[in-house]
Amino acid sequence: MAPAHLVKSEETPLTPDREEAREWVLGELSRREYQESKPSWFDQLAADFWDWLTSLEITATDGQQGIGLLLLTLAVAAVIVTAFIVFGRPALARRTRISATIFGDDDARTAAQMRSAAQSAAAQGRWSDAVLDLFRAMARDLAHRAVVTIAPGTTAQAFSARASSAFPASTTDLAKAAEIFDSVRYLDHEGTREQYDALLRLDQEIQKQKPLLPGHDRMTAGAESGGRS
DSSP states (O other): OOOGGGOOOTTSOSSOOHHHHHHHHHHHHTSHHHHHHSOOHHHHHHHHHHHHHHHOOOOSOHHHHHHHHHHHHHHHHHHHHHHIIIIIHHHHHHHHHHTSOSSOTTOOOOHHHHHHHHHHHHHTTOHHHHHHHHHHHHHHHHHHTTSSOOOTTOOHHHHHHHHHHHOGGGHHHHHHHHHHHHHHHTSOOOOOHHHHHHHHHHHHHHHHSOOOOTTHHHHHHHHHHHHHO
């Protein structure tokens, strides 16, 4: 019997000719659940290599066998290193580039403009855009106020850590905000109204707080000491 999703109506003939049967089979196998269960080409390559490796038979004297095993071990190590260079390093580089920037290369908007864009996106139900722009507005605002330093390459996580030093009471919320930004920006998760509301509360709280800047404690202590003398 043909797959249920391929039967268009009760009138569709259930005795296909050879070409129709072939199309049915190909259509069924192209479904996502079948494709996701297939081993990757790298899995297949590794399996083929292991089959070849286990098929080798070394029949020689003890000394020759030891040399053969050594050469075989070196060959395996070379394959592993080559695979890492070809596949591992580019993937690592891509992850580094992906998490490298909060702002786009040509994003010169002010914090106020970003907040306005976030509000507009939220009003239209575009929660992903609203979340991203609001997080960027917080980062741009704190950088403008010299509370944190943001340079090309600053990640959301790095910004969160630096902002937490200035606003220790908001450490947990800042960490969650960075996770939200990364999940929407780099993992293609859809932003939600709840996430936007959480970022909005955090933004408002930070604007009300007085940042704890480096040297603040020393300046306060010096002022108090001078007042007592």
